[in-house]
Amino acid sequence: MRSFTEENYLKAIYHLSSNEKLTVTTNGISELFNITAASVTDMLKKLADKQLINYKKYQGVTLTNFGRDTAVEVIRKHRLWEVFLVEKLGFKWDEVHDIAEDLEHVNSKVLTERLDIFLGNPKVDPHGDPIPDKYGKINHQKLVKISSLKTNQTGTISGVSEHSAIFLRYLEKSGLILGTRIELSEIIEFDGSAMLILDKKREITISREAANNILVVL
Amino acid sequence: MRSFTEENYLKAIYHLSSNEKLTVTTNGISELFNITAASVTDMLKKLADKQLINYKKYQGVTLTNFGRDTAVEVIRKHRLWEVFLVEKLGFKWDEVHDIAEDLEHVNSKVLTERLDIFLGNPKVDPHGDPIPDKYGKINHQKLVKISSLKTNQTGTISGVSEHSAIFLRYLEKSGLILGTRIELSEIIEFDGSAMLILDKKREITISREAANNILVVL
């Protein structure tokens, strides 16, 4: 059996490696969880023993296929529960992450599959992140930052690269929710802020910081 | 913060004291969980330190008001999730207990309240057990065993006092599900088995054992 802690490390390694590629460092994990590097080293040894990661002293870690499958399964559950919380229980998109952090560790294959069906096999979670299917396959949409659009280019808001509640609430209040059609009117050279037209109507200016963390499909 | 383990002990003490009254013994808990009495003693000290139980060496334990409230909250969540699993995800009544054992430990007041609302504020779980309301109030129905009915007395199946999957599946297969109207035709003196008429139509004979564990409202 895997402990909650083990599952959380696997997820962390998965996310820190930007969805598979890079090697993850001990310090990267220790900073994410706010625990000491020494504790991380201990756990990495354990995960390596269980064939969940590839680990060589001082060289950082990558997930094994088994480890990746496990991480993706947890992520699948996390995102399905987030959909449940928003679609069925009426939570806002900034309120669901912490609860899903608990629910993602409930280990019942049949529960996950039935939840998926109950929700209508959603493809993305409330933040636009793709939901892995039951085989662990992930459909990555091509998303680009608003800050990288050309003048007059349009797109549909489809994700965020920053998930803090404070940012999400700001977006919601400003009408920058998933599915909103935007056109970039101008990037102000001075400070990188972006002027947008929402749904061909409302105009709004957002900071470079915000424009960097809102993702659109073209 | 309370650990899963602490919550499970509180639930156990609550249930072993038959819903509040009696003192619970160390051995009672150790047998229920299949752990040693020594381990139980250790945990009882911890729960007493946290003011969750009243504990005097060698004298057994009772829940404090605080401990009882905590136990009831966990039971509320357990039963609400069981309703969810059956009503929304299509599980059978014999399949939900183990999953609910995990879900009951997700601690979010707002989640519990919204789940309750989503489910339509159910009063009983799939096994007929009452669901405590958000204030911890429990509406106990007056239930009697089939084995204690008089000849020709009728009742509606409304609960079970044995929750094993094997018993629940047997009941379902035999049509002895919640809401079924039964009439006791006769108790066979020889072995205590009971002849019933279901919904005024079908006849069935069940063992004394079964008749002892099916509960009806008159």
Next chain:
DNA sequence: ATATAAATTTAGACTTGTCTAAATTTATAT
């Protein structure tokens, strides 16, 4: 009123996941 038996607690130990402090390895900057 004792002597057994049963129940419970204590003592000492192990695992998990964490910590601090010290040692070691790798990276960086002259």
Next chain:
DNA sequence: ATATAAATTTAGACAAGTCTAAATTTATAT
């Protein structure tokens, strides 16, 4: 090519929850 600095690991410790074996208390049966 070295000397620092940064990253990582090792060593030793602790709390939680469990265990076994031994000691103690309470119950029961003459």
